[in-house]
Amino acid sequence: GAGVSQSPRYKVTKRGQDVALRCDPISGHVSLYWYRQALGQGPEFLTYFNYEAQQDKSGLPNDRFSAERPEGSISTLTIQRTEQRDSAMYRCASSLTSGAGQETQYFGPGTRLLVL
């Protein structure tokens, strides 16, 4: 595809349910990032992958949040036992390389999660 895609674009769920958010990065991009963005705030880093390896998950709020990228391409962010405070826009980004701070991150359209 031409850009980063995310699905679903919108997700409404009830408190206590598990949700899985999918990110399909630009083909060939090595690095993949997950962010959470509250209304009026900047993106908040959650986790980062280099190929299939999760290099940094220090931004995951708690152990209900997990992410994987098993084949180094598509990634899934899973939130277990959702809570209302998890409601936010979840954004994924990918970059061609992972070195030296020069890489450009390309963002997807995001998944708007609403927990009732």
Next chain:
Amino acid sequence: LAKTTQPISMDSYEGQEVNITCSHNNIATNDYITWYQQFPSQGPRFIIQGYKTKVTNEVASLFIPADRKSSTLSLPRVSLSDTAVYYCLVTTGGFKTIFGAGTRLFVKA
């Protein structure tokens, strides 16, 4: 990671040059300075990146003094469509990326 500080908001008029300054006093030797633009309901979009001195592309210029403790994003002759949030980041390749709250630029007719 170097923390960045930038104005919360700025107003301008169409056709004016807009300069947004970002402070990053603790920038490390390996850090690059990157600016992103975000429109409502869209993800951030890369604008420009630099390490030192001046960088210019078709969208903006980035001025970085010798000590690299600050940087200035310059948008020439803004239009209404430049109304957006602008984020200044320092990036060290493949690590946690901190966006901050950004600067909300509002361009008026």
